[in-house]
Amino acid sequence: MKLSIIIPAKNEANSLKSLIPELKLLSVASEIIVVNDGSSDNTSEICKEHNVKEVLHPYSKGNGAAVKSGAREATGDVLIFMDGDGQHRPEDIHKLVEGIRSGYDMVIGSRNAEGQANIGRGFANGLYNRLASYVTGHEVKDLTSGFRAVNALKFREFLYLLPNGFSYPTTSTLAFFRAGYSVSYVGIDVKKRIGKSHLKPVKDGVRFLLIIFKIGTLYSPLKLFVPVSLSVFLLGVAYYCFTYITQGRFTNMSALMFTTSLVVFMVGLVSEQITALMYKNDNS
Known part of the structure; x- marks a missing residue:
């Protein structure tokens, strides 16, 4: 050697x-x-x-x-x-x-x-x-x-x-x-x-x-995107509970947080699939 x-x-x-x-x-x-x-x-x-x-x-x-x-x-x-x-x-x-x-x-x-x-x-x-x-x-x-x-x-x-x-x-x-x-x-x-x-x-x-x-x-994209998505989602849930109790309504801010959470998760999911394809091409 x-x-x-x-x-x-x-x-x-x-x-x-x-x-x-x-x-x-x-x-x-x-x-x-x-x-x-x-x-x-x-x-x-x-x-x-x-x-x-x-x-x-x-x-x-x-x-x-x-x-x-x-x-x-x-x-x-x-x-x-x-x-x-x-x-x-x-x-x-x-x-x-x-x-x-x-x-x-x-x-x-x-x-x-x-x-x-x-x-x-x-x-x-x-x-x-x-x-x-x-x-x-x-x-x-x-x-x-x-x-x-x-x-x-x-x-x-x-x-x-x-x-x-x-x-x-x-x-x-x-x-x-x-x-x-x-x-x-x-x-x-x-x-x-x-x-x-x-x-x-x-x-x-x-x-x-x-x-x-x-x-x-x-x-490993999902290991980064999932925690971010989950954090935004939970923040949206917490804000919705607050506005429902204090104002009795569902606000645009809560909707924005839920939508953002979904978008972040989907980006992570697509990134994970792209990574899998990249490895498949490398190994073929």
């Missing part, structure tokens, strides 16, 4: 100069690919010094774009993705590889509470995990972890879905679940990152939620 390690990096030279030698000492991968996402530091010099493959972006395209570039360039049967900021421990790679050898298509390094950057981000990640678990119908332990091993062929099936920003772990995890591929988690410890984080919590947090809804509507 041929392994390719892919490291998206933007101005991560300080951590790469120690991370790359550590990876080479392990001798687990046939190639190490650093995707230089428009760095302004000496990342290129470090790649040349340690004789690793560099994929150079002339300007910053985003973490997801770097991951896609690395996946296209890699020649391995299994792709190992890890951050270039020094948080992920090279010795944990064997845990991911063991999962792949056991038959899983994606193995994700799951961080514990101590591994979160701060309390706020830990709370947000917990929320994302619960939402994703609902959408997929499977337990999602760490939706946003960037440390993972994947089957190369199956991962490339979803490259067109992956955004160019920081939401690639979210999208790839949900896509694997909904496509029926096997996903597993292994516990990992993370170190303090070297340098400044490129993540923008508010902007990228909203983006993570939008990605969850995007995948939900693509693979």
Whole structure:
């Protein structure tokens, strides 16, 4: 089984100069690919010094774009993705590889509470995990972890879905679940990152939620449309009861809520049928 390690990096030279030698000492991968996402530091010099493959972006395209570039360039049967900021421990790679050898298509390094950057981000990640678990119908332990091993062929099936920003772990995890591929988690410890984080919590947090809804509507529309439809319907019933008791009549607002509830449900039902047809075409 041929392994390719892919490291998206933007101005991560300080951590790469120690991370790359550590990876080479392990001798687990046939190639190490650093995707230089428009760095302004000496990342290129470090790649040349340690004789690793560099994929150079002339300007910053985003973490997801770097991951896609690395996946296209890699020649391995299994792709190992890890951050270039020094948080992920090279010795944990064997845990991911063991999962792949056991038959899983994606193995994700799951961080514990101590591994979160701060309390706020830990709370947000917990929320994302619960939402994703609902959408997929499977337990999602760490939706946003960037440390993972994947089957190369199956991962490339979803490259067109992956955004160019920081939401690639979210999208790839949900896509694997909904496509029926096997996903597993292994516990990992993370170190303090070297340098400044490129993540923008508010902007990228909203983006993570939008990605969850995007995948939900693509693979399981009724799980999103039915709760909305039911909520509007119940609100209409409550308002009708109120107006009937206080005014003795059925109002236009109640009629509007009932109609909206029906329309939302029908849109979800049609979306579900379209999704089923899409899978039927893919499998034929």
